[in-house]
Amino acid sequence: MTDQELIAPELPEQKDPAISGLETGWYKVANSEAIASKQAIQINDFPTQIVVWRGEDSVLRGLDLYCKHMGASLACGEVDENSIRCPFHAWRWAGDGQCDQIPYAKKIPTKAVTRSWEVSEDDGMVYVWFDKDQKPADPDGKKFN
Amino acid sequence: MNDLPDRFPRGWFVLGHQRDFPVGETKTIFGFNSKISILRNEDSSVLVDVGGDTSWPVLELNQMVMVWHDTEKQSPDFTPDKIEECYSDDWSDYGMASFLVKNNCRELIDNMADKGHFGPVHQAPFEGFWNEAKDHTYTQEMTADSPILGRDLFSQARYEGPAYMTTYMSAVHDGAKVESRLLVSHIPLTLTSFVINFGVMVKKVPGMSSEDEAAFIQGYVDANNFAFGQDVAIWENKIYIPDPVVCDGDGPLHKLRKWYGQFLVNRADIPSGLDLEKREF
Numbered sequence: 001m002t003d004q005e006l007i008a009p010e011l012p013e014q015k016d017p018a019i020s021g022l023e024t025g026w027y028k029v030a031n032s033e034a035i036a037s038k039q040a041i042q043i044n045d046f047p048t049q050i051v052v053w054r055g056e057d058s059v060l061r062g063l064d065l066y067c068k069h070m071g072a073s074l075a076c077g078e079v080d081e082n083s084i085r086c087p088f089h090a091w092r093w094a095g096d097g098q099c100d101q102i103p104y105a106k107k108i109p110t111k112a113v114t115r116s117w118e119v120s121e122d123d124g125m126v127y128v129w130f131d132k133d134q135k136p137a138d139p140d141g142k143k144f145n
Numbered sequence: 146m147n148d149l150p151d152r153f154p155r156g157w158f159v160l161g162h163q164r165d166f167p168v169g170e171t172k173t174i175f176g177f178n179s180k181i182s183i184l185r186n187e188d189s190s191v192l193v194d195v196g197g198d199t200s201w202p203v204l205e206l207n208q209m210v211m212v213w214h215d216t217e218k219q220s221p222d223f224t225p226d227k228i229e230e231c232y233s234d235d236w237s238d239y240g241m242a243s244f245l246v247k248n249n250c251r252e253l254i255d256n257m258a259d260k261g262h263f264g265p266v267h268q269a270p271f272e273g274f275w276n277e278a279k280d281h282t283y284t285q286e287m288t289a290d291s292p293i294l295g296r297d298l299f300s301q302a303r304y305e306g307p308a309y310m311t312t313y314m315s316a317v318h319d320g321a322k323v324e325s326r327l328l329v330s331h332i333p334l335t336l337t338s339f340v341i342n343f344g345v346m347v348k349k350v351p352g353m354s355s356e357d358e359a360a361f362i363q364g365y366v367d368a369n370n371f372a373f374g375q376d377v378a379i380w381e382n383k384i385y386i387p388d389p390v391v392c393d394g395d396g397p398l399h400k401l402r403k404w405y406g407q408f409l410v411n412r413a414d415i416p417s418g419l420d421l422e423k424r425e426f
Contacts, residue, residue: 007175008335009247011149013384069391070255070262071384088379089395090265104261105392112390 012049014066018132020047025142026120026127035060035126040084042075047130050117051075055082061095062117062128068099069112148387149249149336153177154408156281156306157204157211157225159330159342162241166191166210176332176340177214207231208239208344209330211309217411223281225305230326230346239328239344240362242370248380250308250331250339254405256376257285257304258396260426266375267291269298276397277423278404281306284423291316295323302327307408324348325365345369396426 029043029052040053042065049065051074059082067074072088079085083100085092092101097116099108118129118137125145129137158176160183166172171184179196186192193203193212202213202221207228213221230236246252256262257276264270269291277284283304291298295316302312312327328344345365349358391398400421407415 006245006247007338009337011248011337011385012382066384066386068386068389070259070389071386072379073382076378076382087265088383089259089261102392102394104264104394107393109390109392112392 012066014064015048017047017130020130020132022047022130022132023142024131024135025129025144026137027130028125028143028145029128030126032121032124032126038079040075040077040079042073043128046128050128051077051084052117052119052126052128053079053084055079055095057082059095060119060121060126062119063093063095063097064115064117067091067093068114148385150251150409152216152409153214153333153336154250154307154405155215155217155222156213156308156408157221158214158308158332159209159211159328160193160332161210161342162239162344163205163208163210164238174332175334178335181212183210207311207328209328219412222412223305225309225311228311228326230348234349236326236348237346237358237362239326239346240366241342241344242366243340243342244370244373244377245334245338245340246377246380247338248383249336249385250333251402251405252380252383252385253329253331253339253341254304254307254401255398257283257302258398258401258426260287260396261392261394262379263287263289266379267372273425274396275423275425276401276421278400278419278421280420281407283401283404302329307405308332321350323365327369341373343369343373397421 029046035041035054037054040051043050043052050062051065052062054060065073067086069091070088072086074084074086077085077087080092083092083094090103091099094100097114099112102108120127166183166185168185171182174181182194184192191203191210193201195201204211208231260271260274269289271287271289273288275286285302287300289298290296295318298316300312300314304310308331310329314325316323326346331339331341333339347362404419
């Protein structure tokens with residue numbers, strides 16, 4: 001690492017997925033075995049950075065990586081039941097993008113919603129659906145490895 | 146696009162502890178995108194050269210050597226309050242530690258209003274939490290119960306400007322009351338990195354040997370280092386949310402950021418209404 005990289009690093013940002021130019025379809029992001037039960041991983045090789053985790057029910061879910069509250073990486077958080085809990089303020093996010101628990105709040109703000117990504121598993125591989133216009137996933141859509 | 150500030154904030158910045166600048170020696174550090182040379186003259190005055198510019202005001206106060214950074218190149222608007230404990234034989238000197246954080250230095254400020262992070266990040270859920278902003282100062286008071294920093298914790302932390310924060314803290318360790326003073330200061334290296342220089346001093350315990358006292362201070366420095374490590378792990382893996390959605394349990398984060406914003410604009414552009422009357426959150 002050069003001195004310049006050390007003292008003037010580029011800071012992360014949640015990338016705008018719409019500018020990726022990728023065509024609609026399922027994109028392979030990991031092997032199934034890379035995500036054990038109640039584990040979360042960060043995916044960078046996708047139009048934006050996302051967190052994908054396996055809930056208690058073994059189902060995979062995906063959200064934008066950075067928490068909509070104060071910006072921490074949800075991949076550093078913990079899977080709780082079928083949701084993921086942010087390491088910074090413990091806000092808990094469900095797979096549909098809704099914040100479903102804030103331990104220290106009386107009421108969850110209506111704006112506490114993040115972007116959800118549809119995840120599927122097939123033949124030992126994990127795919128995430130991408131469509132630049134955010135159309136719902138087509139189970140028979142084209143797969144990209 | 147990262148919405149970074151267009152400058153370093155205006156205020157006093159700690160270059161280091163006085164004892165680190167002995168007479169006749171020149172020390173060189175990096176800050177404000179420049180090489181900074183600090184020379185202690187024979188008459189014990191300090192000359193600071195920031196990238197060839199020797200006009201930055203210098204202050205020696207509370208055991209620290211500080212410089213005034215000001216894009217507008219005007220005289221300092223304030224001087225931090227003198228802390229009597231820094232000149233008292235009843236207290237130790239500051240034990241210091243420093244580390245690099247790869248983010249913009251504004252990240253450090255959010256903690257003042259961020260009561261929600263103490264539980265998840267520091268395992269120290271607060272009991273009471275107060276904030277107050279007045280002119281160039283921002284104050285946080287807190288009561289908590291921490292397995293790391295002590296039981297029955299009370300702390301009063303005050304920023305004087307954007308980069309000089311001092312804390313009075315009392316806690317119970319092994320059944321005995323411990324009073325301490327913390328310093329949290331930083332030097333921005335660039336707009337995306339800064340070095341935290343923090344200090345810990347403790348009130349001497351009567352009858353304690355100087356060896357035990359040094360070990361005790363080091364223990365407290367280590368505990369604070371650990372607590373900062375917990376923050377840094379978050380800071381180095383996050384994005385900046387300029388306008389966060391906050392909940393009813395969050396502190397006055399928007400108010401705090403507006404207060405901090407006064408140091409990032411010219412004096413003529415400082416908005417009014419930045420003060421916050423002391424209240425509990």
